Amino acid sequence: MDKRIGVFFCRCSNLISDRLDEERVLAKARQIDGVVHVASHNLLCSPEGKKFLAEEIKEHSLDAVVVAACSPKLHEKTFMTILEETGVNPFMLQMANIREQCVWITPDKAEATEKATAYILAAINRVGRHESLETKAIECNPDILVVGSGVAGIEAAKNFSMAGRKVYLVEKEPCIGGVVARIEEVYPSMECAPCMIAPMQQEILQDPNVEVLTYSEIEEVKGFLGNFNVKILKKPKSIDEINCLGCGECYPVCPVEVKNKFDGGLANRHAIYVPYAGALPNIPVIDRDICLRFDGQDCSKCADACPMAAVVFSQESETIEVNVGGIVIATGGETYDISKVEELNFGKIPGIYNTIQMERLIASNGPTEGEIVMENGDAPKKIAIIHCAGSRNAKHLPYCSGICCLNNMKLVRNIKHAIPDAELHLYYRDFCLPGKAGQAFADETLKKAIAHRYCGKIKTSDSDGKIAIHANDTSDKFDMVVLTPGIVPSADGKKIAELFDLELDDYGFFKEDHNLLNISSSSMEGIQIAGAAQAPKGIDEAIAQAAGTAGKLLAKLVPGRLLEIETKVTVIDEELCGGCKMCISLCPYSAIDFDLEEKISRVNEVLCKGCGTCAAACPSGAAVAKHFTKEQVYAEIEEVTL
């Protein structure tokens, strides 16, 4: 060994030195080749201790240091900083944990002395094999991609824009605003939802920092925090967006009709359509799957009706390539397909509606312009709302979505407002009424409805044109029944997860980095999650998470500031790599690529987190885990087994 190694023993104010034979330990250390200096201090982490260590390193021209003290978890960074400040590479430090994992866990003084000696000798042997490592930093692109334009996506985009960042806001549908833009009122304030969200929509559509790409989908994503290359497919709307005034002359003349999913299938739309009245941006699209023209027929009714010649049948799809530093996934959620709960007979018995359909019946921009009527046009006199439809049910959704009960209270108020003399029954299992306003909101609402608690099964049946509900041992008949299922991830969540290489949880929501400490980061560094894409949540929580997630990315990606990357990464020796690709399949971060020309694997040091799993499996020894090399670990083994 040609390094000048110094060994520093911290007495930890006698917490260590009282429990072992200090002189015996130090005497052993002094005998080791390469150890040029051994010293003790009463408390190395104190200001005096740190000053002492720095002076000793300089005075003895040390180029490797062993600190025998507490756990490296507590002060490794402290001592690495001192090395750096004295001009020694910080990775030339090795700590021997002689406190937590030695004297504190070994009551016998002689045994503790022997164990501490072994740890210190192992650290000396190891540090002799340490190499200087340079912490690398990369340039990053501060621009941001937001996928999904519900309240969470818009809020995130808005925050990035406020910080002066360029944002690409991608939405697969023709309009922005998600579910909130389609409902009438929000709980608990009973505020008008479109009034609340329209300013957000308009602001984002007119924001010079935000490029809103509606009717667009992500095609390909490559890269890492600071540098993602994204291909976005802009589907053809068949409309010249600059010339279109949004006058609405084109859709009534279209001869094709299909059920409109934006109205829960309660009304029809044409092949050329805007999703619902007041949808923003106010520009129609042509659904080429059903348009006669794209079926080879000679129809141009919409084009003929357009006063601006804005219908462009020949428009082609366009792939846009953008580079961004960070990504926010805000693809939202949807309600569970309640037809799967067979005993509730959704879709089979007329008069049974789901939440979205009820919201659309209530909405003044809905198919009935806010009139709650049944299929025959009559207003229902007796209505039931069934809570937890399919929720907290092992066969369907095992979890509670946490927002449906309060939303149902809102529906009660909406229904009573629209049909004051309607008899309204709530079938519930438990009321979940979180938040500071929840209980009071429900208490006040429940004066307007009759509540039945059901414990076991609930089912519906057809009863002479009415709907019978059987719960517990009772039955009752209704004109209209509203089933309120829980929230599930949006249908294309799985596709998005594959494109972005993200993990999903057991229910298909995007998996958080940590379910308590970091719910707004995905399993991939640089890709954040917000809103119902992560878990069912209300508007308030979605907004808070979106703002939080924007804050995280803004803090990570600062224009002009280099992005520090992990130093203790694995590197692959090009000469030794046999190209077996075993490492590629093992890497949890997809950080290893195969170089087809050279036929070897290469680690992307930006993505590598330094777990060393690949190094452990590499049959040729080409993959070397920096700072945890085989030689370094062997050096420790050699001493601890003596």
Added chain:
Amino acid sequence: MSDFEPKIVAFLCNYCSYEGADRAGSARMESPANVRVIRTMCSGRIEPEMVLESFSKGADGVMILGCHPGDCHFKEGNYKTLRRYSLLVKTLDEFGIEPDRIALDWVSASEAKKYTEITAAMTERVRKLGPFVLDSGSCKGETK
């Protein structure tokens, strides 16, 4: 034989089991001095050769401790360890190294008590097995 004190090398992952061992110390619990800890960032880093090297240098037993399945700091390193481990036990057996001389377990950062219990149990187990002697004659692969 009664005063035989085994040497046990314990590979601990940085994020869970090393933290668990630290906490055992902080709580002044007791763990046998026989167990000597080597820290790796992830249990997934531990090469089978490191286990073999430990035995060849004089260890009587080897422990590998990682995060609980599902809790790995590196997402799935411990699953790789688990897969590698079952193969390793078979290989060690072929070399004439009793499977009882090696242990794989999961210790979370809060399981200080579990750390002390499993290190004590392992020490006792290996103490009963006696010193490990690498005897090439016992290598099953070489016998017919």
